[in-house]
Amino acid sequence: MKQVVVHPERCVGCMQCMLACATAHSKTLHLFTAVREDPLPKPRIHVGAGIHGEGFPNRCRHCDPAPCMLACLPGAISRIPETNTVVIDPDTCINCASCAMACPFGVIRYHGDAAAPPGKAVAVKCDNCTARQKKGMVPACVEVCKSGALTFEEPASALGRKTREVARSVSRDAGGEPIAPGFALLNAVKRSQIEMEKR
Numbered sequence: 001m002k003q004v005v006v007h008p009e010r011c012v013g014c015m016q017c018m019l020a021c022a023t024a025h026s027k028t029l030h031l032f033t034a035v036r037e038d039p040l041p042k043p044r045i046h047v048g049a050g051i052h053g054e055g056f057p058n059r060c061r062h063c064d065p066a067p068c069m070l071a072c073l074p075g076a077i078s079r080i081p082e083t084n085t086v087v088i089d090p091d092t093c094i095n096c097a098s099c100a101m102a103c104p105f106g107v108i109r110y111h112g113d114a115a116a117p118p119g120k121a122v123a124v125k126c127d128n129c130t131a132r133q134k135k136g137m138v139p140a141c142v143e144v145c146k147s148g149a150l151t152f153e154e155p156a157s158a159l160g161r162k163t164r165e166v167a168r169s170v171s172r173d174a175g176g177e178p179i180a181p182g183f184a185l186l187n188a189v190k191r192s193q194i195e196m197e198k199r
Contacts, residue, residue: 001082001083001084001154002152002153002154003062003084003128003152003153003154003155004059004126004128004139004141004142004150004151004152005150005151005152005153005155005158006056006057006059006149006150007148007149007150007151008054008055008056008057008149009183010147010148010149010183011047011054011055011056011057011147011149012055012147012149012183012186013047013049013053013054013055014055014146014147015047015055016144016145016146017043017045017047017057017140017141017144017145017149017150018043018045018046018047018141019031019043019144020140020141020143020144021043021044021045021126021140021141022034022041022042022043023041023140024129024131024132024139024140025041025042025043025044025113025114025115025127026041026114027041027114037114039111039112039113039114041113041114042109042111042113042124044059044060044107044109044124044125044126044127045057045058045059045126045141046058046059046107051194052187052190052191052194053190053191053193053194054187054190055149057141057149057150058105058106058107059107059126059141060086060105060107060108060125060126061105062079062084062085062086062126062128063086064079064084066079066086067102067103067104068086068099068100068102068103068108068125069086069099070102071098071099071101071102072098072099073094073096073098074092074093074094074096075092076088076089076090076092076093076094076123077089077099077123080130083128083130083133085127085128085130086125087127087130088122088123088124088125088127090113090115090116090117090120090122090124091116091117093116093122093123095110095120095121095122095123097110097123099123100123103125107125107126108123108124108125109123109124109125110122110123110124111124129141138152139152147183
């Protein structure tokens with residue numbers, strides 16, 4: 001089954017995925033009305049910066065077995081077998097933070113949410129946009145990612161393609177597949193800025 005696959009080498013740090021994620025998990029599902037909601041919708045994907053300013057979209061990996069699910073004291077975390085998605089029931093969550101301590105990727109946050117009871121802070125993380133997938137849509141973060149850093153595909157095909165890319169890159173005189181010129185230029189500019197700041 002298809003999953004969201006992250007290609008960090010393509011991320012330009014635009015954070016459009018965060019905006020789309022927050023909107024997709026709002027009450028109104030529209031950006032212009034979502035900004036006035038209470039609680040204010042927040043993203044479930046977070047873009048961090050590497051040492052050279054490169055973007056990295058960090059999201060739930062829906063691990064199997066999932067440490068968060070094993071650590072959840074009230075049993076609020078479960079897996080949807082059809083989509084292999086780990087989800088949190090906001091009505092059962094007691095905001096104990098056990099799941100966040102167990103998560104090796106730091107993707108679980110605590111705040112009010114459109115799906116949670118009013119005034120209750122709950123554990124929130126990526127749900128693979130299950131509501132959108134039921135409508136035949138791809139996850140919101142993938143839909144808005146114009147650089148191709150987030151794709152919705154079979155994990156086996158993504159891993160196979162990556163293996164072939166790595167194998168070609170180590171071949172003598174192969175040179176590997178160049179990344180798009182725009183991304184190479186952006187990364188070169190970021191590295192130059194950081195090197196200049198160090199001087």
